[in-house]
Amino acid sequence: MKIELYLQQLKEQGFKITPKRKAIIELFSKKKSYLSPQEVLEKLTNNFPGISVSTVYRILEELQDAGILVKIGHEDRQLYYSLCRMPDQHHHHFICRKCRRVEEVDLCNFKEFERFISKNLDCKVENHSVQIGGLCSRCK
Amino acid sequence: MKIELYLQQLKEQGFKITPKRKAIIELFSKKKSYLSPQEVLEKLTNNFPGISVSTVYRILEELQDAGILVKIGHEDRQLYYSLCRMPDQHHHHFICRKCRRVEEVDLCNFKEFERFISKNLDCKVENHSVQIGGLCSRCK
DNA sequence: ATATAAATCGAAACCATTTCGATTTAGGAT
DNA sequence: ATCCTAAATCGAAATGGTTTCGATTTATAT
Known part of the structure; x- marks a missing residue:
């Protein structure tokens, strides 16, 4: 951008x-x-x-x-x-623990969580935050 | 416990x-x-x-x-x-925004994320944190 | 009961973040 | 181009959650 x-x-x-x-x-x-x-x-x-x-x-x-x-x-x-x-689409972040690089992760399989939680805990799910850590392609 | x-x-x-x-x-x-x-x-x-x-x-x-x-x-x-x-098994947390209740969520579909990231970003995934917010059964 | 390493106290330091009143500036109107 | 005004910036001080550290107390093994 x-x-x-x-x-x-x-x-x-x-x-x-x-x-x-x-x-x-x-x-x-x-x-x-x-x-x-x-x-x-x-x-x-x-x-x-x-x-x-x-x-x-x-x-x-x-x-x-x-x-x-x-x-x-x-x-x-x-x-x-x-x-x-990626301001427009819902996404999550991968963060390199070494160089701090932040990569957008254009995937969200949260529906499964939502079903599981609604069913097993009888809760109303409103939001979720996911953050993934590791080493980026350069640092690994 | x-x-x-x-x-x-x-x-x-x-x-x-x-x-x-x-x-x-x-x-x-x-x-x-x-x-x-x-x-x-x-x-x-x-x-x-x-x-x-x-x-x-x-x-x-x-x-x-x-x-x-x-x-x-x-x-x-x-x-x-x-x-x-649940000290022994990997899990995530649901947190009620009203009463702050914390519920264990015994589900993790992270494998899909891991595959996606390893493939698309060529990163080495090491850890992830997931937190789910909403209203618990009492507060909703 | 005694010894001692661990735990607690308490006051001060720390430091990232916020606040606020004074000054400067961006950008629309003239 | 100049003026106007709300927005932006400054800067120094306050804030407040968290940590530190040397002195004192306590849990527990012997």
């Missing part, structure tokens, strides 16, 4: 296109890995000396609200984001 | 049976919901006035290490634990 499409997406959601927002989208576009706010801050400091921590946190959250980034769940319970390359 | 079995499990792992550890296991045994360290602290304060925050955090971590508790992933990225009622 091209940068321009993300920027358009941002605009459509009522956000302004600022240099920092653009730079953050570009950053995530060229890396397939997830990043922490601190890491994003460090990468941006070259082009934007003095950029504020709070700005980074806020932009990351806004980009997620706009559907451009997704939060990645991590054991250390800190914030991590990666680019959402 | 009976309390005694958990205590035995604790002992086998080289931990001592202390009143606070026992009380925490009992607490989780009678509630099927997940709890935060703060909540555990509050519940224990009745029987153990002056119990230390650090003790609660430490015990919770140790009980997880011993396989008695499991960490529950939460949007707010804070610590939550619930009792592990």
